[in-house]
Amino acid sequence: MAMEKTFNAAEAEARLLQAWEDAGCFKAGANAKPEASTYSIMIPPPNVTGVLHMGHAFNNTLQDILIRWKRMQGFDTLWQPGTDHAGIATQMVVERTLAETGQPSRRELGREAFLEKVWDWKEHSGGTIINQLKRLGASCDYDRTAFTMSGAPGAPAAEAEGNFHDAVIKVFVEMYNKGLIYRGKRLVNWDPHFETAISDLEVENIEVAGHMWHFKYPLANGATYTYVEKDEDGNMTLEEERDYISIATTRPETMLGDGAVAVHPSDERYAPIVGQLCEIPVGPKEHRRLIPIITDEYPDKDFGSGAVKITGAHDFNDYQVAKRGGIPMYRLMDMQGAMRADGAPYGEEAGKAQAHAKGAEFTENEVDAINLVPDHLRGLDRFEARKAVVKEITDEGLAVMVEVTKTVKDDEGNASEVTEVVPYVENKPIMQPFGDRSKVVIEPMLTDQWFVDTAKIVGPALDAVKNGDVKIIPESGEKVYYHWLENIEPWCISRQLWWGHQIPVWFDADGNQYCAATEAEAQAAAGEGVALTRDPDVLDTWFSSGLWPIGTLGWPENTDELAKYFPTSTLITGQDILFFWVARMMMMQLAVVDDIPFDTVYLHGLVRDAKGKKMSKSTGNVVDPLDIIDEYGADALRFTNAAMASIGGVLKLDMKRIEGYRNFGNKLWQSHILAEMNGVFDVDCSARPEPSHAVNKWIIGEVGRVREQVDKALADFRFNDAAQSLYAFFWGKVCNWYNEFTKPLFQNDDLRLETQQTMGWVLDQSLTLLHPIMPFMTEELWANRDRAKMLIHADWPTYGGELVDEAADAEITWVISVIENIRSARAQMNVPAGAFVSLVQTEADEAARAAWDNNEALIKKMARVEALSEADATPKGSVAIAAKGATIVMPLADLIDVAAEKARLSKKLGKIQKELGGLKGRLNNPKFVASAPEEVIEEARENMALREEEETQLNAALARLAELD
Structure with missing residues (x-):
């Protein structure tokens, strides 16, 4: 039966995929030769809520290329597929479904009933992306498809057989018992919509229109000092008596939680008042707090006033300053981003905080309980509170004022300039953090969370790369890896969600902790009759996916697959999760089983559109791989x-x-x-x-x-x-x-x-x-x-x-070169496409003559050559044809009008050179390079390269024509 004229991909792809699966072609070990070496890849588990996007398509194509290549070489291959339970994403999808279908909300259902809804959703809708990977041709061992919540309590029969949950809980308990996991109060990214801590990877920093307000913090007890400003040469430009220090802030609502005002140690302007107290200008005057003026390397004395308010519970930079300086940190907001309404009356709490500022000892719980929010601001959304704080400070005259000149017109249209004194507010773009799923502004929040003490387990992960046990490609990834791990902070592993691995720690009434794999074990440790309450938080999905290599192979059981395929061979993943996933897998596997999880890490960037722009729905340039x-x-x-x-x-x-x-x-x-x-x-x-x-x-x-x-x-x-x-x-x-x-x-x-x-x-x-x-x-x-x-x-x-075959290779290479050079000369000289040309050969060595004789018919047909004749001298008006070992020319006298061709090419060259001049002018203009979008600059560079190539070709053609005279 004759072949079809074209390949029907739509029909053939589904049929071939089914044939491969039916024949077991994707199974681990399929096509392996006897005593074959193993080669294994763990798929970066996509979210169970996910659908195939271009990043998945790119990443999985590369993995499949390696797997198919190694499988055909006879390796014992395993490409392990699976999905991540994706705590926030999945909980969001199910909650949205409940709302859209008129069902009770998550909180109305309660934890157990809600989790049943999630498992039901997963069973019916959670396999979408796996099926889409098949359309790409991904040859994973789908019979081994793993899930990071398999075996968890409440899982349906289809997920109950897996033991990933057991692995996660076992690791937590062992790390807790070794002192590698602890509960503590630290600053985290807080999503007020989902009311949970989130990772840096789930935060999108977006440039938005912002404001920077400048306010006065009065010195305590009416103190004054001489404020002096000098220019670069040391000449005094301003000298005045001040009874305040000014700061600038984009978040005035956080001023109530300030612990200090910091200036740079070398900033002479504030040297007279370092160590003194100043007043936070918010709230009823009789209860306002005094905070110290301190020095720290963090403030930039050339930016703004050079003084920075330190709000350690609501800013990551301030948090580091507060930790260094022992500055108190006060959480002002509740879990939904509103100003706190709990605690004792405002005056009493402010008094405690004042004592703290003056050096009184407070326990961690007492500090957290302090409520510094005035009554009229309690319960207000943080952005509404911002407006109220700005108004109060401005009305009291504690906003820094500046003179501005405006042009105004009277009723008759006559213009005049007037000078006004107005509050100093800078309107400027700022980078603001948003939750990638909630789309609300993320609030740095001081909360109690569970942490991995990464400093204790990071060493082996660093050594594995430094000694070459693990290779990161490209090498630039190694530098990033070292930087992150050498400056590592404790890893927040708790999330205030319901969907996930619930933290296996129980508390008694006194707050004592009992970590165990089961409640029965915790109760036995606490003693009979002691009432226990389980921590409601769940583990960050990065914690469970950090165990992906061993968890998917059956650990903690000593399975055949674990013995055969671990450590795995190659990891292919995006460079954006080098720290969040790759480094954590390195730390976790080395801490748990004392071995590396893979020997090679191949990192790639984001798939962008044709102009290099990041794909996003807002810009409308998202490409669906299924389309x-x-x-x-x-x-x-x-x-x-x-x-x-x-x-x-x-x-x-x-x-x-x-x-x-x-x-x-x-x-x-x-x-x-x-x-x-x-x-x-x-x-x-x-x-x-x-x-x-x-x-x-x-x-x-x-x-x-x-x-x-x-x-x-x-x-x-x-x-x-x-x-x-x-x-x-x-x-x-x-x-x-x-x-x-x-x-x-x-x-x-x-x-x-x-x-x-x-x-x-x-x-x-x-x-x-x-x-x-x-x-x-x-x-x-x-x-x-x-x-x-x-x-x-x-x-x-x-x-x-x-x-x-060296002789055959040389002969055919000669033939191809001659044909290409004849075609090139014809094109350059504008010889009519249908015309047959005659060639003249003045000399040729034995190899060249043999190559022509053996392939004369081919050369004549493919280069449209009528004949090759011999001559002692080159005919006038001929163009040379490059040919190794021979001198061959193409006479043009009867084929083209040389003068007309010169004129045509010269005109075209002039146009190209004019375009080149314009492009070079733009690219040599510093203003254009500094302000134009990167894709515009890149397009200009590409156009210039194309024009330069055309210019070179035209000059070469004109030079050849000049040889004809």
Whole structure:
């Protein structure tokens, strides 16, 4: 049955995927040779709520390329799939579903009933992204699909068999008992919408329009000092008596929680008042707190007034200053971001805080209980409180005032300038943190949380990279890794959610902690009759996913899979989670099982649009990989992903590129149709032939070369080099040259069979080498003939440069070069495309003459040459054709009007040079480079490079024309 004219991806992909799965092609160990080495990859588990996006498609394409490559080489491979339970994301989805369907809210349902709803949602909707990965062709062992909440209490039967929950709880208990996990009060990112701590990765810092207010903090007891400002040369520019110190803030509502005002130690302006007290200018005067003026390296004396208010419970920088200086920290807000309404009356609490500021000893609980919020601000949303605080300070005259000049018009339209004194408020853009899911402003919050004492477990993770046990690619990732781990802070692992692994710690009435795997064990430790209450918090999902390598392999049981595949081989992931996931897996595996989790980490950046912009719904440039697969097929998307995967490069997804690789697939398909038309599939092509003709010898050698190139590129994680080598080989060598060269050979009875065998073998090798990147089309074409096994399990070749026949390679390389140079000269000189040209040869060595004689028909046909004649001298008006070992020229007198061609090219060159001048002017303008968007600058640079290339080509053509005179 004749081949279809085109590849029907929509029909074939689903059918081939099912065939692979039915045959067990993806299972761990499939196609492994006896005594084979293992090769394993753990998929970075996508959120169970997720759908396939371009980042997933890119990341998983690279993993699948390696897995398919290693599987064909005979390794015992495992590609472990699975999903993360995604605490916040999943809880958000289920709560939203409850609201949309009119069901009781989470709090109305209660914890147990709500978790039943979550498990029900997971069972019916949680497998979306896994099914979408299959459409990409990802050859994971789906029978082993893991879930980071498998085996948790309340899990349905489908999830009850897994033991990931047991692993998580075991690790927590062991680390707690070793003193590696503790509960303490620290500053965390707090999401007021979800009412939970969140990680830095779940915070989006977005530039918004902001305000910076300047306020006066009066000195205690009416004290004054001489404030002096000097210029760079030390000359005094301002001298005045002040009874205040001024600060600037973008968050006035936090002033109530100030613990100090800090200035730089070298700031001479404030030297007279360092150590004195100043008054926070908010709230009833009789209860206002006094705070000390201190020195610290943190303030920038050249920014604003040089004085900084230190609010340790609501700012991460201030928190560090407060810790260094022993400055008290007061939490002002409740869990929803409103000003606190709990605690004793305002005056009493402020009195306690005042005593604290003067050095009185307070316990941690007493400090937390202090409520410094005046009655009229209690319960107000933080942004409403901000407005009230600003108004109060301004009304009292404690805002810093400045003179501004305005132009006003009277009733008749006459303009005049007036000077006003107004509060000093800077309108300026600020970076504000938002929850990536809640979209509300994140509040730094001092709360009680559970922490891993990372300083105690970070050492082995650092050493593993420094001593080469683990390699990070690109090397720049190692520097980032070292920086993060050498400056590591305690890791907050608790979340105030219901969906997740509940922390296995119980408390008695006195606050004593009992950590155990089960409540029965905790009760036994506490004693009979002691009432216990379990900590309601759950563990951060990064804690459980930090155990992904061992948890998915059955630990803490000593399973066969754990013994065989751990440590795993390669981790491919985004550089944005190098710290949040990669480093934590390193620390956790080394702390738990004393071994590295993988030996190589390949990091990549974000997939961006064609102009290098980050994809986002707000800018409307998000690309859905499933839409691409629907239009172009999975193979085109996969080849594009591989082709743009340069180490450390920017990942720009260009739809034209996808279309181009779809066309590459069409070339592969059409080459097989050509082979079918010439009877290639009617002969045995399984063994590598030993042909007599140079063309067939040459292409076999090119196969050997490209196999070596692909293997080296994949071994070095240079996926783009592998893709480029295959593209250049198949389109450039097979399609553009070999397929054309074989047409006369198929008409030669003496060469027909060897050419059929050679073409069939070359196509089979091409399918094999392309399969890891383009699995669907290659498998479909492979099935056109009877095979012992599917292509996915075909043997990966080991041949290489030994296939190159030096004589044949030199001959065909000469032929290709001559044809290309004739075509180039024709194009440069604007010779009519349909015209046949005559060539003149004045000298040639033996190799050049043999190459021409052996391939004369091919050269004439493909370069549109009528004849080659010999002459003693070069005819006037000829252009040289580069040819190794020969002097060949193309007479042009009867083909083109030299004068008209010069005029045409000169005019075109002038236009190009004018465009170049404009582009160079823009790029050499510092204002343009400083202010224009990066994509605009990059586009200008690309345009300039193209124009410079055109200029070079036109100058070369004009130089050739000049030689004709």
